[in-house]
Amino acid sequence: MNSEQFISIIKKVVRESAIEDTIENLEDPPGRRVSENERHRSDWFNSLSSDSRIxxxxxxxxxxxxxxxxxxxxxxGARAIEDGENKGKLILTHKKQQEKVLNDPDKIGLHDLYKAN
Known part of the structure; x- marks a missing residue:
C-alpha cells in the first residue's frame, strides 16, 4: 500500500461511513433509549425541507x-501536538511483506493528498 491508496481507503472506510452514519443517526437514532437531545435533533432534521437537509x-x-x-x-507533522523545540515525530507505516512509510516527509503529505483528491 502506498500513500495514495491509503488516502483512498480512508475516504471510503472512514469518511463515507462517518457521513452516512451521522445522517442515518439523525434520521433515526439507534438504540432502545434514545436521549431527549437525540430525539429532538432527529425530529428537527426530519422536518427540514429537501434543500435544508442537503x-x-x-x-x-x-x-x-x-x-x-x-x-x-x-x-x-504539519500540525504540532507538542510544545517546544524537541518534538517527536509520528511515523505511519504499512507492513505486509515489506514495510512502507506512508507519511514520508520527502514526499507529498497525507493531508495534501487528502485535499487534492
Missing amino acids: NVESIIADAVDEALFGLLSVID
Missing part, C-alpha cells in the same frame, strides 16, 4: 473532512 448533509461532510484533514496534518 445543506445539513453538506455541513456534516465538511466537518468530517476538516477532522480528517486535521488528523492527517498531525500524522504528517
Whole structure:
C-alpha cells in the first residue's frame, strides 16, 4: 500500500461511513433509549425541507473532512501536538511483506493528498 491508496481507503472506510452514519443517526437514532437531545435533533432534521437537509448533509461532510484533514496534518507533522523545540515525530507505516512509510516527509503529505483528491 502506498500513500495514495491509503488516502483512498480512508475516504471510503472512514469518511463515507462517518457521513452516512451521522445522517442515518439523525434520521433515526439507534438504540432502545434514545436521549431527549437525540430525539429532538432527529425530529428537527426530519422536518427540514429537501434543500435544508442537503445543506445539513453538506455541513456534516465538511466537518468530517476538516477532522480528517486535521488528523492527517498531525500524522504528517504539519500540525504540532507538542510544545517546544524537541518534538517527536509520528511515523505511519504499512507492513505486509515489506514495510512502507506512508507519511514520508520527502514526499507529498497525507493531508495534501487528502485535499487534492
